[in-house]
Amino acid sequence: MKSVDLTRIYNILFNEFGPQNWWPADTSFEVVVGAVLTQQTKWTNVERAIGQMQKKGLIDPENMAEADIREIEELVYCCGFYRQKAARLKQIAQHFSRRGENNIFSLPVNKMRKELLSLKGIGYETADSIILYAAEKPKFVIDAYTTRIMECMDVSGNYRQLQELFESEIPEDTGLYKEFHALIVEYAKKYCTKKRCTECLLKIRVSGAGENGY
Numbered sequence: 363m364k365s366v367d368l369t370r371i372y373n374i375l376f377n378e379f380g381p382q383n384w385w386p387a388d389t390s391f392e393v394v395v396g397a398v399l400t401q402q403t404k405w406t407n408v409e410r411a412i413g414q415m416q417k418k419g420l421i422d423p424e425n426m427a428e429a430d431i432r433e434i435e436e437l438v439y440c441c442g443f444y445r446q447k448a449a450r451l452k453q454i455a456q457h458f459s460r461r462g463e464n465n466i467f468s469l470p471v472n473k474m475r476k477e478l479l480s481l482k483g484i485g486y487e488t489a490d491s492i493i494l495y496a497a498e499k500p501k502f503v504i505d506a507y508t509t510r511i512m513e514c515m516d517v518s519g520n521y522r523q524l525q526e527l528f529e530s531e532i533p534e535d536t537g538l539y540k541e542f543h544a545l546i547v548e549y550a551k552k553y554c555t556k557k558r559c560t561e562c563l564l565k566i567r568v569s570g571a572g573e574n575g576y
């Protein structure tokens with residue numbers, strides 16, 4: 363795989379946007395719910411659904427596990443695929459309720475990842491988002507934006523390959539992983555999705571001299 367100066371990319375993004383302080387959630391289970399709901403929808407829809415669920419006291423594994431599936435469907439309707447998402451959320455809540463959130467989040471990263479991936483509706487990106495932002499343990503999240511930006515830097519790879527690249531090139535630090543992923547998403551929203559490629563900060567500057575530190 364072609365090498366890329368990830369430190370430089372991080373510094374460019376951080377200088378441009380500053381700290382992102384992700385994930386915007388009050389509890390770790392809210393992160394879990396958000397990570398499932400955000401699949402194939404905009405974050406504003408997720409915020410709306412979470413706000414509605416909060417009012418009903420459903421951002422809680424035990425309460426959601428026992429909730430009527432039709433009520434969950436109604437509350438997550440705005441996020442699309444509402445039947446599938448409601449069913450998955452309920453199953454995930456039942457698992458968290460049975461196992462205990464602390465018992466899951468205190469597992470070593472690889473064991474936690476394996477357990478999360480065994481649940482329906484949790485793929486690599488969702489599992490790693492939960493590990494990083496809910497359990498607050500170091501696992502770098504790769505999403506479509508990261509893949510796209512890396513391709514623009516002439517670096518191609520599948521999920522595992524890109525994750526290994528980030529995890530081997532930057533210090534293993536939960537705060538840094540959180541910030542870096544959030545900055546990538548912010549950049550992609552402001553530049554890539556707006557087709558601002560002619561003024562791309564990364565294309566223009568990544569080939570230049572490196573900057574120090576994180």
Ligand code: SF4
Nearest residue numbers: 511514553554559562
């Ligand atoms: S702005 Fe365009 S060139 Fe730059 S990383 Fe995004 S898609 Fe690639």
